[in-house]
Structures are given as C-alpha cells and as structure tokens.
Amino acid sequence: MSVEKFNQISPSEFFYSNRDLAGFSNPTRSLYTAVREFVENALDACDQKGVLPDVRLKIQAVDPEKHDPKHYILTVSDNGPGMDSKYVPHAFGTVLYGSKFGLKQARGMFGLGATMAILYGQITTNKPVTVKSCTDGQTQDKFEILLDIQRNKPVILRHSTKPASKRGLSVSICLEGDYSKAGGKIRDYVYETSLITPYASITFDDPKGQKFHHPRFVRDMPKPPTIIRPHPHGIDVERIRRMIVESQFEIPSIDDAMIEKVRRELGLAKKNLGFDAMMERVEKKWKTLTRQVRVVISIVSFLGMDLERLSKIKIEDIDVPNKKLFYWDFGDSQSKSVDIDSESPYYKQLTNTVQGEPLTTFLTKRFQRVGPATAVKFAEFAQIKPEKRMGTLSNQELVHLSDSLQKFDEFLAPDSSCLAPLGESPLEKGIKKFFSPDFAAVVQRPASAYSGFPFIIEMGIAYGGEIKTGGPHIYRYANRIPLLYDEGSDVVLKVVNEIDWARYKIKGEPPFLIVSHICSTRIPYKTAGKENVADRQEIERELRLALQFLSRKLAAYMSKRGQAEMAKKRANLYAKYIPLIAEFCTELAGKKKKPDYSQMLEQNTLELATKEAEIETK
Structure with missing residues (x-):
C-alpha cells in the first residue's frame, strides 16, 4: 500500500497554478488585467493622500516586428506619495501582501492584483519587475525584483538610489500579451476611468505610437475614506474569536526591562525592598501605575517574591478556573505553581487580564456605533450576562453570540x-x-x-x-x-x-x-x-x-x-x-x-x- 505524500504550497504557488482566478487566463485578458491593476494602484495611492492624480500608462513592444501574442513592456507612473523603500520588495514580491485589508473603500481589496501581474510577467518572460519610488522629492530608490514562487518571498536582484526632483512611483514589467485583441478594451478602460475619475489626468501611450490624453476637468477630489471598526452584522465566529484574542491583555514578559519599568514607576531606583515593604509602596502608587506594571505587581502578590527573586522565574500559565499560577524556576530548573486567592485585592486585576473584557465593554470598544445602552439591550436579547468575560466563552457560546449579533435588529446602520x-x-x-x-x-x-x-x-x-x-x-x-x-x-x-x-x-x-x-x-x-x-x-x-x-x-x-x-x-x-x-x-x-x-x-x-x-x- 502506497503512502500518500502531503504538501503545503504558498499563496504565490497556488495562483501560479490557478492564475485564471485573478484574470490572467490568456495573453489578451492578462495584458488588460495588468494595465488595470497598476493604474488602480496608482489612483488609490493618490486618493489616499489627497493628491490630484497624474497617471501615465505606456505599453511598448519588445520586438515590434513580431506578431501577437508577443512580449510587451508595461510601465505605469504616478505622482503619488511613493512607497517607503523598506516595503517595496514585499509589496511587489509577495502575493497577498498589501495595505488594503482594512475596512475602508479602495479600488484594490485582495492584496493580489499587481503582484499577480508581476508573477504572470515573470512566468511568461522570466524578467524581473522594475520599481522606482521617491517619497521625499529628493532621492529615488530603484529595485529589480523577482518573486520566489515556492516560498512566496521577494528576491532583490538590484537596489540603487539616485537624486530625484518629484515624488511618485513607477512600475515596469515585461509580459506576454496580445495588444491587437486587448487594445480596444484597454482604450475603453482608460476612457471610462477618466469618466468616473474626473479629477485625474491620464495619459496612455500605446505600442502603435498613438497618444490618448484625458485631462482632468474638475479639481475637487472626494474626501479620502477612513478606516472604521467592523459592524456587528458583518462578522462571523472566527472574526469574533480573533477580536477576543486581540482584546485580551498579554501577560508581560518579566525580563530585566520590565523589572526596571516596575522599579521606575514605584520610585525604587536601584534599591531593592523586601516583599512587604514593596507592597506597601504599591498601595500608595497603585492609581498611577500603568496596566502592564499592575499585572506584574498582581503576579508578585501571589508569588510572594521581591523583584530580585522575580528575575529568576518565567510565568507559564494562569489557570483561573483552578485558581493556579504556574511558573518556571530557573534556579531549580523545574515548573512550580502557587494558589491564587480569590479574596485577594489583586485577584480581579489578574483574572481580568486573562479573561478579557466584559461583553458590554467588548461591544462598545470593538464595534462601530454601539453605545452602552445598545450593548445592554443586546445582552438581554442574546441572554448573556452583560458582565460575562469574553475570554470565558465556550465554543458553543461563541456560535450563539455570532448568531445573535446577526439577528439583533437594533444596531444602527453602518458608518459610511x-x-x-x-x-x-x-x-x-x-x-x-x-x-x-x-x-x-x-x-x-x-x-x-x-x-x-x-x-x-x-x-x-x-x-x-x-x-x-x-x-x-x-x-x-x-x-x-x-x-x-x-x-x-x-x-x-x-x-x-x-x-x-x-x-x-x-x-x-x-x-x-x-x-x-x-x-x-x-x-x-x-x-x-x-x-x-x-x-x-x-x-x-x-x-x-x-x-x-x-x-x-x-x-x-x-x-x-x-x-x-x-x-x-x-x-x-x-x-x-x-x-x-x-x-x-x-x-x-x-x-x-x-x-x-x-x-x-x-x-x-x-x-x-x-x-x-x-x-x-x-
């Protein structure tokens, strides 16, 4: 009996094998899609910064004498804010990497299109993408990048800098295309884009030497959209689970830097007080302490250790149901535990850290247009206690919460x-x-x-x-x-x-x-x-x-x-x-x-x- 071999593939390898999904099914469609993706990126960049767009699109045949389909060089340049050089390799050499995954309107939404165009160009011509970026109007960074398809990582072939006088971004790829068939669609695309983006100036130089210029005829730009929190009707169980994890405060690492932070906030300088004397100082300073330090002090209160002893252990887990705190003692090289006294004044601080926010706080802080009164009404509707800690919800309760969020009809309409x-x-x-x-x-x-x-x-x-x-x-x-x-x-x-x-x-x-x-x-x-x-x-x-x-x-x-x-x-x-x-x-x-x-x-x-x-x- 043969043994099946299981493999995991990267996003870039998946789209390499299934590029039809992203609109790169043949030379005609691929040339049009590549044009569209790069022009949309240019317009998005200008929109986000409130810059009146000047976009230039140029398509050149590598060998004009050859018949289609053949290799073309596609270049799109803009006058936008440019891109920080540290982001360029990943932005143009990694599939599903980008800045468009937040909840706001943008032309692009998958973090896929431009990189797919680069990937298509690479697999049809084996040529790198050339990216020129200037963010300050003084220095331009130039990259030549290939995409490592198996690892979904960029390979930087060359990186250089030179003086520049204008901000903006220019992307150039070599790809196989069929302009004789795609030309009509590309011209229509530029024409129709000018209609819906009247504040943009768009120039298209085609392979036949023709120039199509569409000047802007209004100067008023739409107000840039803002990133918003999700609406309760637009999430599922997995999204809720992730939001709960994000809302839970991590147990801080008790390293030298953290111990120094505790000393500084308690005003201990370099001197080391005994446990009892330190806790007396804590009572006086509690209201001025940051959240991280409060959590560390709560841990200290149950361990009964001073700061010097604290530097020799590592917290492993806080088991609230069983009221246990587990830690690793580097001196004895073994795991140990202490009981958590629920009557302690520090118990609530520690358990809240692990168990997350109450339901009503979670709703008002994590969702748009949900106030305290609406949160309480929802808790009654869902038959969940308003003070229920989100970190204590079971899987079944998470599913019930998700269903209730979808069905509750008293949430305000989404923020536009x-x-x-x-x-x-x-x-x-x-x-x-x-x-x-x-x-x-x-x-x-x-x-x-x-x-x-x-x-x-x-x-x-x-x-x-x-x-x-x-x-x-x-x-x-x-x-x-x-x-x-x-x-x-x-x-x-x-x-x-x-x-x-x-x-x-x-x-x-x-x-x-x-x-x-x-x-x-x-x-x-x-x-x-x-x-x-x-x-x-x-x-x-x-x-x-x-x-x-x-x-x-x-x-x-x-x-x-x-x-x-x-x-x-x-x-x-x-x-x-x-x-x-x-x-x-x-x-x-x-x-x-x-x-x-x-x-x-x-x-x-x-x-x-x-x-x-x-x-x-x-």
Missing part, C-alpha cells in the same frame, strides 16, 4: 465615513463632457449595508446627443473601477433587464445610457478578477430604486419632449396655413385688406419657445 463616493455633480459633469446628451440626470442613494458592510449606489442616466442608438448602453463601475468583462452575469444588467422601459416612454432601441457606480468597503465580486458583482439582495434593491427614480425623470423629459414636438408641428402648420386661410377669407368676403394674423402666429411661437425652454431646464 469609510466610503468615498464620487458625488452627483462630478458624475453629471463627466456624463455631459463625454456624451453631450440632450438630457442627463444623476442620483446618489443614501448609505445602506449588506452583511454589515456599508455601500452607496450612484447612478446616472442620459439620453440623446452623441449617444449611439441601440440603448441602453451600460457603464458599470465598482469603487471607481470600470467593469468591462462578464456584463451578462452582473447584478446591474439583471436590474436593467427587469425594468419595463415602455412604462417610462422608452421604446425600441433609443440613444440612452446608464452609468452605475457601487462603492463599498467590500464589493461582493464573484471572482478575484473583479469583473462582475454578485446579486446581493440589498445592493439589488438600491440599484433598482436608483434606476426607477432616474427613469421617472427621463419619462418626464420624454413627455415634455413629446409636447414640444407636437407644439412645433402645430406651429409649422399654423405658419403654413394661416396665411392661406387669411387670403382665402379676404377673397371670399370681397375685401382688399387681409386680416392681421401676426398676433396669432406670435402666440404660437411663444408657446413653442416655452415648451422648448422647459426641456432645456430638465
């Missing part, structure tokens, strides 16, 4: 300060600049939440002008990322297809478009490739409400437009036939002078102008 929507005015300006429509309307829905993650829906609708027929044309965005692939399985298309457009006076395939933007701390993408959004019920509802609101505005415009067209036809008829009727009536009456019908025509012209003015104001 972690979101940075574009805003109605910039979105409307973008739509009007790019499409010059006859009609445009936008709406930003109030913040909502799914599974405890806040999100905001922004949507625009436009009709006529330079918009092509065959609508609705749908432009999908998530955290200001254009979503160009997999439209058929996206929640936005589902909502659009469910609308009865005839009800809103839209028939056939007229020239109109819909721009949809979802911003959230956690976009529920269906894949790591970030191309389509799952149909979460709450998101679907907000999309539908936004679209219905805008559709009613469009219907009102179409109604006014129809009335204006009727008024125009009527005016044309009056202008054509009233003079003829006047002439006929004059002849019939045997008169020489025609009646004055100019006032009638003026009234008709005024009515037409009024109708057209009403449309212009919409």
Whole structure:
C-alpha cells in the first residue's frame, strides 16, 4: 500500500497554478488585467493622500516586428506619495501582501492584483519587475525584483538610489500579451476611468505610437475614506474569536526591562525592598501605575517574591478556573505553581487580564456605533450576562453570540465615513463632457449595508446627443473601477433587464445610457478578477430604486419632449396655413385688406419657445 505524500504550497504557488482566478487566463485578458491593476494602484495611492492624480500608462513592444501574442513592456507612473523603500520588495514580491485589508473603500481589496501581474510577467518572460519610488522629492530608490514562487518571498536582484526632483512611483514589467485583441478594451478602460475619475489626468501611450490624453476637468477630489471598526452584522465566529484574542491583555514578559519599568514607576531606583515593604509602596502608587506594571505587581502578590527573586522565574500559565499560577524556576530548573486567592485585592486585576473584557465593554470598544445602552439591550436579547468575560466563552457560546449579533435588529446602520463616493455633480459633469446628451440626470442613494458592510449606489442616466442608438448602453463601475468583462452575469444588467422601459416612454432601441457606480468597503465580486458583482439582495434593491427614480425623470423629459414636438408641428402648420386661410377669407368676403394674423402666429411661437425652454431646464 502506497503512502500518500502531503504538501503545503504558498499563496504565490497556488495562483501560479490557478492564475485564471485573478484574470490572467490568456495573453489578451492578462495584458488588460495588468494595465488595470497598476493604474488602480496608482489612483488609490493618490486618493489616499489627497493628491490630484497624474497617471501615465505606456505599453511598448519588445520586438515590434513580431506578431501577437508577443512580449510587451508595461510601465505605469504616478505622482503619488511613493512607497517607503523598506516595503517595496514585499509589496511587489509577495502575493497577498498589501495595505488594503482594512475596512475602508479602495479600488484594490485582495492584496493580489499587481503582484499577480508581476508573477504572470515573470512566468511568461522570466524578467524581473522594475520599481522606482521617491517619497521625499529628493532621492529615488530603484529595485529589480523577482518573486520566489515556492516560498512566496521577494528576491532583490538590484537596489540603487539616485537624486530625484518629484515624488511618485513607477512600475515596469515585461509580459506576454496580445495588444491587437486587448487594445480596444484597454482604450475603453482608460476612457471610462477618466469618466468616473474626473479629477485625474491620464495619459496612455500605446505600442502603435498613438497618444490618448484625458485631462482632468474638475479639481475637487472626494474626501479620502477612513478606516472604521467592523459592524456587528458583518462578522462571523472566527472574526469574533480573533477580536477576543486581540482584546485580551498579554501577560508581560518579566525580563530585566520590565523589572526596571516596575522599579521606575514605584520610585525604587536601584534599591531593592523586601516583599512587604514593596507592597506597601504599591498601595500608595497603585492609581498611577500603568496596566502592564499592575499585572506584574498582581503576579508578585501571589508569588510572594521581591523583584530580585522575580528575575529568576518565567510565568507559564494562569489557570483561573483552578485558581493556579504556574511558573518556571530557573534556579531549580523545574515548573512550580502557587494558589491564587480569590479574596485577594489583586485577584480581579489578574483574572481580568486573562479573561478579557466584559461583553458590554467588548461591544462598545470593538464595534462601530454601539453605545452602552445598545450593548445592554443586546445582552438581554442574546441572554448573556452583560458582565460575562469574553475570554470565558465556550465554543458553543461563541456560535450563539455570532448568531445573535446577526439577528439583533437594533444596531444602527453602518458608518459610511469609510466610503468615498464620487458625488452627483462630478458624475453629471463627466456624463455631459463625454456624451453631450440632450438630457442627463444623476442620483446618489443614501448609505445602506449588506452583511454589515456599508455601500452607496450612484447612478446616472442620459439620453440623446452623441449617444449611439441601440440603448441602453451600460457603464458599470465598482469603487471607481470600470467593469468591462462578464456584463451578462452582473447584478446591474439583471436590474436593467427587469425594468419595463415602455412604462417610462422608452421604446425600441433609443440613444440612452446608464452609468452605475457601487462603492463599498467590500464589493461582493464573484471572482478575484473583479469583473462582475454578485446579486446581493440589498445592493439589488438600491440599484433598482436608483434606476426607477432616474427613469421617472427621463419619462418626464420624454413627455415634455413629446409636447414640444407636437407644439412645433402645430406651429409649422399654423405658419403654413394661416396665411392661406387669411387670403382665402379676404377673397371670399370681397375685401382688399387681409386680416392681421401676426398676433396669432406670435402666440404660437411663444408657446413653442416655452415648451422648448422647459426641456432645456430638465
């Protein structure tokens, strides 16, 4: 019988074998995905520091004479804050390493995309990534890095510095791509990114020598999002367990540095008092002692040792249920224990250290928008004592706590300060600049939440002008990322297809478009490739409400437009036939002078102008 061999693989090795998951399935898709990941990183860096982005994208063929697919050099540069040189190797040479794992809105969210592009370039061309970074406007660090796939670690081939005059970051990789097929999507991506990021200047130099420049047309940037604490509805058992561990205060190491800290806070200087004299000093100084020192003193009180003796032991465990304190005695080279007296004034200090915070304190300190009154109400709802220490919860109690947090409906809605929507005015300006429509309307829905993650829906609708027929044309965005692939399985298309457009006076395939933007701390993408959004019920509802609101505005415009067209036809008829009727009536009456019908025509012209003015104001 053969023995199976079990192995553990690194994240980089997993994605090396399954790169399709991240959007690197073929040369066409891979070139587009690499462009997108690097441009998004550049825009995110500028957004976080409030810098108006100047992003330059350049794609060069290594051998222009070869046919696609072939090797290209992709370079993306920005004017952002740059990256500290100590982080560069890991940021560009480690899969699942980054700064985007906190609860705030960002284009990137997996710590995966840019490194996957580098990994793809390495496995198709065996060339390193070149990173140039300047954080102070004076010195630029240049790295050439390969990724050790098996160990998921960076290999620095070269590192040099030189004087620089501007801050920013530049990333350059060599990869196999097919620009003849990907070029259209890349140009669309740059174009659509400019629409949703009107405060950015983006320049694209393509392999054919063409330059596509999209200057910024607004200078107001959205307020940078803030990192927030989690919402009770958005966590599970594992997250609660980790939060409890984080909330528990570690037993401090009683080394020379700690003993010196205790001496300093007790005002003992270098002299060593006996145990009793030291504890008398503690009683006088207790209120001024730091938490760490209080824990050490509590341990000392049960051990009955002075500080000199304390330096010769190591605390192993504090067993609260059995009221035992275990320690290793280096002098005797053996483990020993002492009883913990529950009547001691130091008992509570020590047990609280091990058992963690009370439930109500845990809720108010670790979650957003949970006050003391709400915490007490929740404790009653969950049938858990408010003073219950989190470190004493059993596995079954943890599961019950998690379920109760999900079901309790008196928590306030999630805090939306972690979101940075574009805003109605910039979105409307973008739509009007790019499409010059006859009609445009936008709406930003109030913040909502799914599974405890806040999100905001922004949507625009436009009709006529330079918009092509065959609508609705749908432009999908998530955290200001254009979503160009997999439209058929996206929640936005589902909502659009469910609308009865005839009800809103839209028939056939007229020239109109819909721009949809979802911003959230956690976009529920269906894949790591970030191309389509799952149909979460709450998101679907907000999309539908936004679209219905805008559709009613469009219907009102179409109604006014129809009335204006009727008024125009009527005016044309009056202008054509009233003079003829006047002439006929004059002849019939045997008169020489025609009646004055100019006032009638003026009234008709005024009515037409009024109708057209009403449309212009919409």
